Amino acid sequence: MAEDDPWRQSMGIHFEGLHVTTIGVDATNTVGAFGTLNGVFLLDLEDLTSPTTAISFRNQYDVRTLHWNRIQSSLLACTSNDKVYVWDVAQLEEADGDTRVHTELSKHVRSVNDIEWQAQSAHVLASCASDAYIYIWDIREPSTEKRAFTSYRTDRAGVSQLAWNRHDGNILASAHAGFVRIWDMRNESLPIFGIDWSYNVSSELVTCALDKLVKFWDVNKPENFIDYIQSSSPIRRAKYTPFGGGLVTASSSTHTDLKLWSRASLRSPSHTFAATSVRGQPTDFVWRFSPYDSSTYQLLSWSSDSQLRLWAISDDVFASVGHTPSRRPLSPAVRLNKLAGVGAAGAAAAGTGASATNAAGTGTSSSPGLAVPVGGMSPSAAPSPRDVELVSPGSEASSPPALGSPPSVALRVPSKMAGGGMRSPAASPIFRVDSESQLTTLEQEVVYLKQHPVDGASLDRANYGAGLVFLTFTSQTSSSEISPPSAPATPIELRGPTLEFVQRSFFSASSSARSSETTPDVKIRLKELVGSLIQMRERESMPCLHATVTEIATQFDLLSKAKANHALHDGEGGLEAGGRGHTGGNESISVVAAEFVCPRLGGAYFGPRGTIVFWNCFNPSLFRLSNPANQLGDDDVEPESPTSPTSGRARAQQPGRDGSRSAETCWPAMWSDLSLSLELEQQGRELHVSDTGGVLATDVLSSILESRPSLSAKVSLTRATGQAKVHHKTRVRLASAARFILASPTLAEQYAVDASRASLPALCQANAGVAARAKRRDLVRVWKLAAQMLSAYTPRALAGALCRLGSSASGVPWAVHPFARATLASLFDHYAGLGDVQTLAVLSCVFAQADAAAVAAHAAVAAHLGGSAARMPRDALLFVDAPLEARANAYRLGYCRLLHAWGLLNKRAEVAKFVTLAAQVAPFSSSVMLANTCPHDPVVVSAAPQCFACPQSHFMLECGVCRRGMRGLASACLKCGHGGHVRCLATWFDGSIQVCPTGCGCKCIPDRAARLQPQTGVVVMD
């Protein structure tokens, strides 16, 4: 009994002299078909002793391929030379072995290489041949002419293999000489690389080829394969296991075994189906599962020595591909088998290192070994010993990492680099650091500082042991008038992050008499600045020294400038032209950058709808002065008498195109005919400072005044008059840049977003029309594509498609298509790259509605049909997955802002409906809300209709007439705010009463005479 159960025991049957080219199991998993030289014979796999049924046909060609229909299990198709024959086996049996061909499909002109029935259909068949044609046949079609309803012709050599996608009947993959094409029956020009589809992942397929590689592809990322198996010989067949995540491969050439690989680890086969009795290589193999127990599988293979083998699949094999079969309780007979399986697996585990010892015992148990890499090589590198032998020395050298031969490389390099290359590290102890972040020690930091010197700072010495660095800072810009002739030294100690002034610093040392009162401030200020810098650098764990020195040098410069400035008003006459622009008269004012205002005289700003407003008042002729003394005479904007002894002008200079601007000048943009004048009076002598350019900031003035309390000052702004008046261009221009901006208000006004009135495909077509009118040809194509993608998204079509799903391929929702989401995502990426938020937002709204329609249809179908609709999980019907949805929300929100600024408020509301709640912006500050106080406890303020603070849960509003809680229709007086039930109020105001029922004295109803329409209702507001 145990030996008779084919599911629990592997066995071999020898068919003498029979040459089988291809085998197949029917949809019921009980009948095997074997293609031979002159026909097909059928074998009942459940009863191997039963006589075989032979189908023979009258030509001399062998059966190349056969394939059972997956829906109508009695339909068998096979190829012979250039013909495809289809038999109905059920009819055959009735006719008692009649060899009448059910259907003959003849259109190919060369030999047919492969056929396959569409997985979802009982009557659609694809065939490919060496004539480079692929035909899709509908065998129901009576006319032989029209039977092939679709054909693909490739421009290359013949088609060798084809395979239908298991999930979508529109997708077909075909193999050509050296490449794979994927055909979509709905789009005849979409060839993409990628041949057996995965059972688990709809987008994964596997190809195998003569290059000894089995490659796994993700059709969503066709640029490169995602994984591969390296084999030592060409792979003839690779098929996924219907259970777990595994793959079975059959090699051509001398190998007689079938290898099982786990998808999870492809470096070595997880199991090998091999038997000593098999002498020929496997021609083909196929899976079947038990009609009584779908968790029990069997592998059928035909080998070239005319042997059919049926391989039992043990639990260990299941486990090796990550599959845990749910089993019925094992019978005693089965347990015996299981023990045998354990033995085989144990041997397989032990054999990973070494030899191909054959597991003894029955000739049918699998033997491990042949394909196992030997020890010594790392498993990840995984070339088998034979591979290594085959690699020539030349190729070894060119690709050392792959073969793992570092010694040769390591030896060669020094031989070339002999001499200086070896010595150099020792000979030059000074290292060169280019990136500051590499510095770790103080020594390195000091070296870095030496290599990257800072202007104005020089390194005196460093004491690495104590962590002290001594530096001297010199000011570059202070003029000799103010600074002592010798450069002042500032030894500063830098101890880690702290800064100390070791000796009297420059600020006190050189301040001599004049501005000594500022010194402590400056010192503190410098310490503060450097301290914060050091803190910041420490947080980022960056070295401090160089940055600190730079900062001090900069600060030093500025501070000494400021000091120079302060020193000005102590001098005789007190006013000195800043920096080296000394005029010699002690009459002009020094202004440093800090005190300039620098207004812009032109600009360009975007308004909404792509409008640009721009203007430019800059008149270069007014900004040519550079030396005030030379300018006084010919400057027509000078309002002051040049004879005034103290009049002077601030320097103005156009920004030099030649880059020759001196360091201390900046550009005082001036309103040149306006003069700011400062009059200083001292002991009856009038110091009159005029600043025509308005560049003299009040800071300077005030500091002058503070230091000279004896002066009384009058600051006045006066306008120049007469000929000094300069006419400026005050024209502001507007231009449109709308043509550069993809989002357009015109499109926004015309785009349809809400599909509640029209069907989705119609909406997309309408939007395509809108885009055409706006001459956006790219958008026309996008919307036409969207219309095509959504063609099945009318409610009727959707429900129909979901009901028929699995039985018919027509009208499958596009979201199920393996490329659908990828298409949408690439569209989104493209327009996101362009920054076209309008297209993104409107498209996302349309597809969100498609998803909503699909979900609704799915729910309806599930409600009616129960579990049968669950064959298609709901999420598989969605175009927009969660990450895309998050992006889409952002686009919609951004588009809403645009629409708001364009004043298209209705359109904005339409789009805003698709913004999910999670994306709503949390209010930053509370805005106006309606709230009531509880009539019984005025402290309680709530927007709720009832007061939940008081135990009776009073209504928050109370009718002014009946004094009961308010609910239902209410009305209130706009003036006093009192009101009540509409019915109560109507009664109250029915007669001549015009005052408020609460007695507040408000005359809620105006005199009837004053009312325009006396006949209108009694309620004050409606």
Place this chain on the structure above:
Amino acid sequence: MAAQGIETGHEDMVHDAQLDYYGKRLATASSDTTVKVFDMVGEAKGQPAVLNGHSAPVWAVAWAHPMFGSMLASCSYDKKVLVWKEETAGSWVVVYEFSEAAGSVNTIAWAPHEFGLVLAAGSSDGSLSIISKTEATDWTVTVVKDAHRVGVNSVSWAPALPEGALTSAGKADDGSAALCQRLVSGGCDNMVRIWRYSTQESRWLQDAELAHHTEWVRSVAWAPNVGLPTSTIASAGQDGEVVVWSRGSEPHWSKTVIAQLTETPWSVSFSLTGNILAVAGADGAVTLWKEDLDGEWRQVSTLTDEA
């Protein structure tokens, strides 16, 4: 490109011109101490409302979001910021006067409306003042001292929603998108600085310091957020360099120098969609720059005054 001209009638140089939210009104600021408001549509075109209130040249104007009514702010050399409101058509009154700056106020910008009525002002005294309206009548001022040594030249607010706020990273605990008050400023210390209001510490912190310019930073602009996951800032320096700073999910800002003008750039401004940058130069030419698919900014057009 045909350009429509508006003769402002200002008696002196125009320092700022801004269109309002809907593009229906234009406000101009001038050295003649006035602000003028022009209606761009309708009958009143050409007869502007004149806003007299400053005693010195007005440097900048800014329109508030229309949800707050017809409101604009102006800043001036007289160290003041005035907030104006249109009470009746054409009649503007000052509703708030800010006079705490120690120097000329050079730049102002209204915050995104999500934060309420909040105004940032940058002054020549180097400080940034954030003026916000809290209660019906109260205005509070937060000052960032020494934002830019020597003076602040330009300020621009970040969009209320930080980049990527709607995707998982930037969400608050309750799942709503977290708002974050941020602004960018450019000043006379040649720096572009990014400031962020820390709600924990209740003060403004410097978020980033972008060093590139070797001269004063003239103008900065933070690009509007239309849902794309990157933040973009443009800055223009006195040295003629126009730089675009951008940041996606990574913490650091990357910079691209998109243009080296021969003239001083006056201003940089982003279109509402954030992908067109207008750069105005001292030579009167306005160049438009557009970001390509490969992320490179290319000049697409030039507008000139002579058109």
